[in-house]
Amino acid sequence: MTIPARSKHGAKYLLKYLLVLLSIFSIQAHATPIRIASDIWCPYICENQTGYVVELTRRAFEIQGQSVEFQTIPYKRALVELQKNNIDAVLALTPHTITENQLINADVIVGYKSTDFYTLVGSNETFGKITDLNQSQQIAVVSGYSYGVELDAWFNAHTNTYFATGRDPLAMNIIRLVKGRHSVIVGNKNVIEYTTSQLNLSQQLRYAGTMGKQVPLYVGFNQQNKAGSITFTNGINMLKANGEYQKIISKYKVLPDATSDKASHSNLQKFLPIFN
Known part of the structure; x- marks a missing residue:
């Protein structure tokens, strides 16, 4: 044309x-x-x-x-x-x-990631530096995530680190902690506390410290x-x-309570029978 x-x-x-x-x-x-x-x-x-x-x-x-x-x-x-x-x-x-x-x-910053540590209520462990990890029996993290150069190196070098995988690896780590499979879990405070509330396990976990700065x-x-x-x-x-x-x-x-997000609560509850 x-x-x-x-x-x-x-x-x-x-x-x-x-x-x-x-x-x-x-x-x-x-x-x-x-x-x-x-x-x-x-x-x-x-x-x-x-x-x-x-x-x-x-x-x-x-x-x-x-x-x-x-x-x-x-x-x-x-x-x-x-x-x-x-x-x-x-x-x-x-x-x-x-x-x-x-x-x-x-x-565009959409949030901040922190590296936070949680144990069972009754534990006196605290975490603020790498050497604090040396006395832990079993540490659970999520596979594929980076926790910073120093922590990543420590986790990969120690056989007492458990790397969780799957659709809801954090939920699995929380349940394993309650069942005594781990002594400490690592993740983001907001995410851990939210997921714990959905599992009705908030009363059993305690915040044990943070390493590094928010990212x-x-x-x-x-x-x-x-x-x-x-x-x-x-x-x-x-x-x-x-x-x-x-x-x-x-x-x-x-953070919502355990009944405010029924879909998420129901989804996480399916993991509980595995450990009963």
């Missing part, structure tokens, strides 16, 4: 033609959902596509007309699928994980989805501007 671009009418026609093409491309792009995955890490990422990071991420895209598909898969597998371009992003990643896997950082968490996108990372950042800014960001954050400030 020949377009008489040199005439005024031709220029107007060309502009309309280009706008139609851009509209078509935009519709096609938004028709393809952004594929996002993570394991369960409540209250950040919870069952049934809840959790404040999940809600913020979904709304950041939806407010711009972009649909989202969430998948719940183990953390290590999620990173593999991200590298294969089978998904577009993984939630709540540390800067180290993003750099190590050569991902695109959306540069910011981000959404990591694969190298093929730079546009997705930009859209996410823009969406978060829009949510902050209209007040929706704070409303979502406020919903998750207080």
